Amino acid sequence: MVAALSAPVAGGPGRIVLAATPIGNAGDASARLIELLTTADIVAAEDTRRLHRLVQNLGVTVAGRVISYHEHNEATKTAELLDHVRAGKTIVMVTDAGMPAVSDPGFRLVEGAVAAGLTVTAAPGPSAVLTALALSGLPTDRFCFEGFLPRKAGERSSRLADLDSERRTMVFFEAPHRLESMLRAVRERFGPDRRAAVCRELTKTYEEVIRGSLSELLVWAEANEIRGEIAVVVGGAPEQAPGTPEDHVAAVNELLGQGIRLKEAVAAVAEEARVSKRELYSAVLAAR
Structure with missing residues (x-):
């Protein structure tokens, strides 16, 4: 049985707008983001302090109500936000950087809005995933985003084993203090010669992209104190000849x-x- 397609409910013009924010350089803020921040009824922010710094850098003022919306209160705040949409309010969802709902809060809100037949749209913009992919020097025609690997060694090894035959370019996020152990685990699973890139502090003053084999990147990570936001891009598995x-x-x-x-x-x-x-x-x- 085919499920019915959801559609906006009749009545008020309430809607949710997922608005991408700069991943480092405030100059990347779009005109739509600025307009939404200054006109929306409600701004749901992952971190209200980050939002305050952003609007200061942009030289604008948030006119609407600011609500904190993050991974620890999504379950309780989602229903409240959906009620505001039903009442005809425009809610702008922003996270600390990049696109909401992509390895960031927002998915629960979208899921709830879709289930309720409420309007959800997006103001696209900066994305650490696509920026890292484009700068990596690795194939971009087919790729997948794997987010953060599990912290525990056993769970991380199991996840990487699932990617053994993945031929698409893979994009990961990683914390700076775990980068070395992550690269070591990826090298052990995919081999020392697999091509990869570590993209650090994208669009910021000290942006750095290190490209090479997994062995070369591990040597670099071991020799340096790594700081900042990091995306790791890893080439896909080489195509194997079928044999006889x-x-x-x-x-x-x-x-x-x-x-x-x-x-x-x-x-x-x-x-x-x-x-x-x-x-x-x-x-x-x-x-x-």
């Missing part, structure tokens, strides 16, 4: 040993290895 059907007979036999029938085992291995099922089947029979 004979190369995959052992994999079929391993599945047979687990009680899987020959036909299903051949089909599974052939799909994974990208070889002909018929030729692999013949190779298995010939090896017996």
Whole structure:
């Protein structure tokens, strides 16, 4: 059954606007962001102190009510904000930097608004993810954003194992004090020669982009005191040649040993290895 598409509710012009804020340089603020900050009924801010500094740098004044909205109060504040939208208010959602809801507060608000049929739109702008990707020197035609890796070594290793065959360029965020251990874990999983880039303090005075192999980046991280906001971009896994059907007979036999029938085992291995099922089947029979 196909779910009904949500649509704005009839009545007042209430809406939520996800507004991107500068990731470092206040000069990147868009004209729309400035207009929204000065005209919105409510500004929901991840950090009200950061918002205050931003509007000071922009030389503007927030005319509406400012509400603190962050990861620790999203669950309780979302319903309140949605009620304001139902009452016809315009709410601008801003986070400390970049686009709300992308590794930042905002998803719960969007989710709730969509479920309630309320209007949600965006004032796009700076993005650390896209900026790092563009500056990395790595392929940009296909990429994925993985956010922060887990802090615990076991959970981080498991997440990286899931990315073993990921061929798209990967973008991560990382805290400066964990960068060294993160690069070491990524190198151990993906190999020392995988190309990557560490992008630090993007658009700020001390912007720095270090490009090289994972081994080279780890050496750099070990030798320097790392500070600031960091994005790590890692090249995708190289495409593997499929090999010959004979190369995959052992994999079929391993599945047979687990009680899987020959036909299903051949089909599974052939799909994974990208070889002909018929030729692999013949190779298995010939090896017996």
